[in-house]
Amino acid sequence: TPTATPELSAEEYLRYGRQLIMPQIGLPGQLRLKNTRVLIIGIGGLGCPAASYLSSAGVGTLGLLDHDLVELSNLHRQILHTLAYIGRPKVLSAIDRLRAANPNVTYIPHITALDKENALEIIQNYDLVLDCTDHPRVRYLVSDAAVIAGKTVVSASALKTEGQLVVVNKPTSSEEGGRGPCYRCYWPRPPPTESVVSCGEGGVLGPVVGVMGVLQALEAVKIISSGALEGQRAPASANEAAAGSPGTEGPSKPEPASMLFFSSYSPTPFKTLRMKGRRADCISCGTPSDPALKITASTIPDYDNFCGPGPDAVLL
Amino acid sequence: TPTATPELSAEEYLRYGRQLIMPQIGLPGQLRLKNTRVLIIGIGGLGCPAASYLSSAGVGTLGLLDHDLVELSNLHRQILHTLAYIGRPKVLSAIDRLRAANPNVTYIPHITALDKENALEIIQNYDLVLDCTDHPRVRYLVSDAAVIAGKTVVSASALKTEGQLVVVNKPTSSEEGGRGPCYRCYWPRPPPTESVVSCGEGGVLGPVVGVMGVLQALEAVKIISSGALEGQRAPASANEAAAGSPGTEGPSKPEPASMLFFSSYSPTPFKTLRMKGRRADCISCGTPSDPALKITASTIPDYDNFCGPGPDAVLL
Amino acid sequence: MANIPITVEFSGGLELLFASERSLSLEVAEGTTVGELVNILVDKHMVDTRTELFVVDGTVRPGILVLINDADWELEGEESYVLEKKDTILFVSTLHGG
Amino acid sequence: MANIPITVEFSGGLELLFASERSLSLEVAEGTTVGELVNILVDKHMVDTRTELFVVDGTVRPGILVLINDADWELEGEESYVLEKKDTILFVSTLHGG
Ligand SMILES: [Zn+2]
Ligand SMILES: [Zn+2]
Numbered sequence: 001t002p003t004a005t006p007e008l009s010a011e012e013y014l015r016y017g018r019q020l021i022m023p024q025i026g027l028p029g030q031l032r033l034k035n036t037r038v039l040i041i042g043i044g045g046l047g048c049p050a051a052s053y054l055s056s057a058g059v060g061t062l063g064l065l066d067h068d069l070v071e072l073s074n075l076h077r078q079i080l081h082t083l084a085y086i087g088r089p090k091v092l093s094a095i096d097r098l099r100a101a102n103p104n105v106t107y108i109p110h111i112t113a114l115d116k117e118n119a120l121e122i123i124q125n126y127d128l129v130l131d132c133t134d135h136p137r138v139r140y141l142v143s144d145a146a147v148i149a150g151k152t153v154v155s156a157s158a159l160k161t162e163g164q165l166v167v168v169n170k171p172t173s174s175e176e177g178g179r180g181p182c183y184r185c186y187w188p189r190p191p192p193t194e195s196v197v198s199c200g201e202g203g204v205l206g207p208v209v210g211v212m213g214v215l216q217a218l219e220a221v222k223i224i225s226s227g228a229l230e231g232q233r234a235p236a237s238a239n240e241a242a243a244g245s246p247g248t249e250g251p252s253k254p255e256p257a258s259m260l261f262f263s264s265y266s267p268t269p270f271k272t273l274r275m276k277g278r279r280a281d282c283i284s285c286g287t288p289s290d291p292a293l294k295i296t297a298s299t300i301p302d303y304d305n306f307c308g309p310g311p312d313a314v315l316l
Numbered sequence: 317t318p319t320a321t322p323e324l325s326a327e328e329y330l331r332y333g334r335q336l337i338m339p340q341i342g343l344p345g346q347l348r349l350k351n352t353r354v355l356i357i358g359i360g361g362l363g364c365p366a367a368s369y370l371s372s373a374g375v376g377t378l379g380l381l382d383h384d385l386v387e388l389s390n391l392h393r394q395i396l397h398t399l400a401y402i403g404r405p406k407v408l409s410a411i412d413r414l415r416a417a418n419p420n421v422t423y424i425p426h427i428t429a430l431d432k433e434n435a436l437e438i439i440q441n442y443d444l445v446l447d448c449t450d451h452p453r454v455r456y457l458v459s460d461a462a463v464i465a466g467k468t469v470v471s472a473s474a475l476k477t478e479g480q481l482v483v484v485n486k487p488t489s490s491e492e493g494g495r496g497p498c499y500r501c502y503w504p505r506p507p508p509t510e511s512v513v514s515c516g517e518g519g520v521l522g523p524v525v526g527v528m529g530v531l532q533a534l535e536a537v538k539i540i541s542s543g544a545l546e547g548q549r550a551p552a553s554a555n556e557a558a559a560g561s562p563g564t565e566g567p568s569k570p571e572p573a574s575m576l577f578f579s580s581y582s583p584t585p586f587k588t589l590r591m592k593g594r595r596a597d598c599i600s601c602g603t604p605s606d607p608a609l610k611i612t613a614s615t616i617p618d619y620d621n622f623c624g625p626g627p628d629a630v631l632l
Numbered sequence: 633m634a635n636i637p638i639t640v641e642f643s644g645g646l647e648l649l650f651a652s653e654r655s656l657s658l659e660v661a662e663g664t665t666v667g668e669l670v671n672i673l674v675d676k677h678m679v680d681t682r683t684e685l686f687v688v689d690g691t692v693r694p695g696i697l698v699l700i701n702d703a704d705w706e707l708e709g710e711e712s713y714v715l716e717k718k719d720t721i722l723f724v725s726t727l728h729g730g
Numbered sequence: 731m732a733n734i735p736i737t738v739e740f741s742g743g744l745e746l747l748f749a750s751e752r753s754l755s756l757e758v759a760e761g762t763t764v765g766e767l768v769n770i771l772v773d774k775h776m777v778d779t780r781t782e783l784f785v786v787d788g789t790v791r792p793g794i795l796v797l798i799n800d801a802d803w804e805l806e807g808e809e810s811y812v813l814e815k816k817d818t819i820l821f822v823s824t825l826h827g828g
Contacts, residue, residue, distance in 0.1 A: 014388050022476055022519040024581065046730040049365070049530070052395045053523045073333050075417055079368045079395075082416040100398040101391055134730040159729035160338055162644060187726055191695030202729050203338040207369045207534035209730065214365070214530055218523035218580060259697075260585070261724065263643055264534060265340065266654070269576070270586030273724075274703040362828040450828040475827040478742060503824055507793030518827050525828065575795075577822065579741055582752070589822075590801040 008034070012104065016058050029225030030058060036224045037061035039126035041114055041142060043090040044068075045077040045209035046132035046156055046216060052080060053217035054130075055098040055105050059224070062098070063126055065110035066090045077206035114138055116300040119145035127229055130216050131155035131168075131183075136190060137303040143168050143183030144295050147285045152229065154219045155183060156212040159202050163212035163262040166275075167219060169285065171228045172255055181257050181278045182285040208264050215260065324350070328420065332374050345541030346374060352540045353377035355442035357430055357458060359406040360384075361393040361525035362448035362472055362532060368396060369533035370446075371414040371421050375540070378414070379442055381426035382406045393522035430454055432616040435461035443545050446532050447471035447484075447499075452506060453619040459484050459499030460611050463601045468545065470535045471499060472528040475518050479528035479578040482591075483535060485601065487544045490572065497573050497594045498601040524580050531576065635659040636717045640673065644725030646696065649680040660715055666698065667691070667711030669721060697724045733757040734815045738771065742823030744794065747778040758813055764798065765789070765809030767819060795822045 008016070008030060019025045025033075038059050040047050043066040055062055068090050070081045078090070085093035095107040110122060114133075123129055123145050131142045131153050139155065146153045146169055153168040170180035223229060257277035262270055280286050283293045295301065324332070324346060335341045341349075354375050356363050359382040371378055384406050386397045394406070401409035411423040426438060430449075439445055439461050447458045447469050455471065462469045462485055469484040486496035539545060573593035578586055596602050599609045611617065640656040647654045656677060660669060670692055674683055684693065691711065692698055698705040699722040700713055715721075738754040745752045754775065758767060768790060772781055782791065789809065790796055796803040797820040798811055813819075 011388070016392055017389050018519050019392055019521055020519075022521065024477060024521070042730050044730050049395075049526070053393075053526055056392045056395060057522050058392070072327070072330050076332055076335055076372045076374070077369075079365075079372060079417070083419070084416065100400065101395070103399070132730050134728065136726060136728040139728065157727040157730055159645070159727045161340060162727060164644075164724075164727050187695065187697075189694035191693065191726065203334050203336075204729055205335055205338065205340070205534065205537065206373050207530050207537060210365070210369055210530045211527060211534065214523050214526040218521065218527065221521065221523060222581070255583070258583075261643075263654075265538070267574075268588045270588075271702055271722075272584045272586075273697075273699055273722075274707065276704045276706040358828050360828050448828050450826065452824060452826040455826065473825040473828055475743070475825045478825060480742075480822075480825050503793065503795075505792035507791065507824065520827055577741075579752075587800055587820075589795075589797055589820075590805065592802045592804040 012058065019057065025225050032224050032227060033058045033221070034060040036128060036229065037063065037126045038128045038130065038220060039063040039065060039123060040130045040132055041065045042132035042134060043094045044074065044132065044134060045158065045204060045206070046213040048078045048080040048094065049210050049213035050130050050132055050216045051094055051098060053214055054220060055102050057221050059105060061106045061108065063108040063110055064091045064094055065112065065114060065122065067111060067113040077204065077209050079210070114141060116141060116302065119300065120149060120297055123151055124149040126151065128220055128224065129153045130220060132213065132216065139183055140190065141300070141303050144284050144300055147182050148297050152223065154216045156216045158204055158209035158212045161205055161208055161264045163208055165212060165215055165219070165260040174255060175278045179285065181275070182282060184284045185277065185279045185282050186259065186275060188279065205264065208262070211262060328374065335373065341541050348540050348543060349374045349537070350376040352444060352545065353379065353442045354444045354446065354536060355379040355381060355439060356446045356448055357381045358448035358450060359396070359410045360390065360448065360450060361474065361520060361522070362529040364394045364396040364410065365526050365529035366446050366448055366532045367410055367414060369530055370536060371418050373537050375421060377422045377424065379424040379426055380407045380410055381428065381430060381438065383427060383429040393520065393525050395526070430457060432457060432618065435616065436465060436613055439467055440465040442467065444536055444540065445469045446536060448529065448532065455499055456506065457616070457619050460600050460616055463498050464613050468539065470532045472532045474520055474525035474528045477521055477524055477580045479524055481528060481531055481535070481576040491594045495601065497591065498598060500600045501593065501595045501598050502575065502591060504595065521580065527578065634662050636662055636715065638715055638718065639720045641720060641722040643722065644727050646686070646723050646725050649678055649686055651679040664715050665711060666700065666705060666713045666715065666721060669715065695726045699724065732760050734760055734813065736813055736816070737818045739818060739820040741820065742825050744784070744821050744823050747776055747784055749777040762813050763809060764796065764803060764811045764813065764819060767813065793824045797822065
C-alpha cells in the first residue's frame, strides 16, 4: 500500500516544475500523480514509451507486468531496452532504466503472464491499468478483471501502420452506473477462429506503436490529474482533498464514448470515432438477460482457446 | 561522408525484421534508412523521442545538435537523459543512451548552438533535418538554411497541451519547383515584439511534446523509406537504386500542404489543417518582387533580435 | 433510380481482402442500405475468396466495426441505415498488437 | 436579416485572451465576413485589453493562423470570406516550444 504523501519535496518541485505550472496539473494534480498506483501490462512497443512518460511525470507507484525476455527483434520499437539486457526479463530492463531517470517512483516488478488465476489479485492493488498487451485474449481478460475490481483501463493497440486507443470502464457521469463502456462493449464478440490468421508476429512501425504508447501515458496523466479516479477510493491525503480548484472537477463532465483511430499513411491520419457506449446487456459491465452469463470473480472465462491458433495468432 | 552499404547483415535482418516485413519499408526502405543521414536539432522534449525512434529504426547516420546541459527540470519530458548526466551536454547523454540500444548507427555530436554562421555548413552534410528546437528564432534559421541547402525539414513544436507539425521544403510534384512550402510560407511574418510575452520557460506536458517528437520520427521514416529524398543526391548504392518495387515511388504523389495540429484536451484532439502551400513571393523559397529581399547563403538574416525579449520569450 | 456517390474505407488489415485498396469511391442506387452495401462489397469488390473473413451469418463478422461518417453504425440503425450522398463508410478490424 | 450559428475556436494560447474559452458558439448576421467577425471578437468577446495581441494594423496579427473549417483562410478569400451556417473558425497561434 502506498504511503500518503502530503506534499512535494524541493527536488520534486524542480523536477516537475514545467508541468506543475500548468492549470491542468498544478499542485493538486501533481499530488494525485504521486499518490496513484498505475499497472502497465505489457512492456513492449506500447508499454516502453508509456512507462517512460508516466515515470517521468511522477506517478507514485508503477507496476510493470510482462513474462517475456528482451530479444534483439524488440529493439526497433521497445525503447527502454538495450543490448545489455538481451535475454533478461523486460520488466527488470525497464525498471533499471526508469529508475536511472526517476528514483522517486516505487517500481513493482511482476515477471509473470496475466491469467485468470492472478489477474484480479494483481489488478486490485492498482488505481489505473494500462493495457499494452499484444493479444486479444489478454485484452478481454484485463477488461473483465478491471470491471470486477472497479478499475479504469487505458487500452491501446497497434499493428503495421495503424493504432487504436479506447478508455475502458472510465468514471463518467454520462452513463448509468457512473462508468463508461468496457472492452466487450466496444468489441462484444471475439472474432471467430476461422477469421484468425496465424502468421507469427505481425509487422509494425516503431513510431506507430510509439505514438499509441505515449498517447496512453497522456490519457493516464489527464485522468489521474483531473481527480476522476478519486471516487474509486478515499483521497490519499488531507491536502489532496482540500487542494482547491485547478483540476479538481472530479468524474463529472459527460463525455460520449469514443475511440481514437490512427492510420499513419492516411491523408487525415487521426480520427475520433463516436462509439455506442455501454451495452445494457453486456456480460461483463451490464445486466445480461440470462444472469448466469454475467462474469464474476469466480467465473472469469478461460481465454486460452477463444481465438484460434495460439499465441502467435494475428487478426486480420 | 557515409559509406555506401550494399546490404544488411544478419544482425540487421533480425533487429529490423518486424519493420522489414512491411510493404511500406521492405529491403529497399531499410537500405534507404541505412544510407540516410539525419540531423536532429534540439535534444529536448521533441528531440529525445525522435532520436530514440530514428536510431532504433536503423537510420545510418544521426547528427545530434544542442548546446545545452542536462538539468533536473528536463527529465519530466526529455526521456533519453538520466540523473547521472545532470550538468553534462545533452548531446553526449543522448548518444550514450542511443548507442547502448543500437551501436550500428553512426552518431555525430554537435555541441553548439545553431547560428547563421554555422547553420548552412552543418545542414549541408545531412539528407534530412528534424527541427526539434524551442524558439521561433531558430525555426526560421533552420528553414532558411535548409531551403538554400535543398534539404527537407520535419518541424514540430509543442507548448502546454498542444502541438503542431509541418514538413518544410518537402519533395513533391504538386508544387512548382518540386518542393513544398518552407517555414516562412506557413508563418510568413514573425510575430511583432509587442505580442511576445516573456515569462521564462513555458509549461508543457511531457507526453504532449513526446507525441509530437515520435510523430516527427514517423514522418522521417515515411519520407526516407519512400525514396522521396533520392532526387536530392545520387543514390548511395547500386543496390538501392535497383531495389525494386516496394516503396520506390519516389517524390511523386501530389500532396496538398497540411499542418497536423494536436490539442490534447479537445474532444477531437487531432486536426489535419489544409494550408495554402508555397508562396510565389516568399523571400526564402520563392521569387520576391524585390529581388534584393531574397535570402541567400550570404544574406541569412540575423535572428537574434527579431522576436523580442530574448531567449526565454514565450509567444502567446 | 438515381445513383449517389459514397466512399468506402478499409482499415486494420481489411484492405488486404480488397486488393489492398484503402479507399473506394462508389456509386450506389439511392435507397441502398449499409446492409446491402456489405453484400455489394462481397459480390463485386472483395478479391480474397475467403468471404468468412468479412461476413459471417449474413452480417459483418465479429471483430469488425462499421463506422458511418465516423460514428458507430449502431448509433445509426446498423444494417438498415439508408446511405446518403457523400457518406463515408469505414470498416475497421480489431488491432491487437503492442 | 437572419442570424446564422457559427463556432469560433481559440488555440495555442489565444484562448487566454478570451477568458480561457476554447470554443464559442455565436450567432452572426447573415452576410458577415470573417474580417467583420474578427472585429466582433475584439469588441464583444476579448477580455484581455491588449488588443495588439490579436489584431495589428486592422487584421489578425502575424503569428496567428485563421482556419475556416480546417482550411487556411487564404484558400477561402481571407477577410472577405462570407460566413455560412455551422462554419467553424479556428484561430491558432504559432507554438515554438520543444
Ligand atoms: Zn461492457
Ligand atoms: Zn517559402
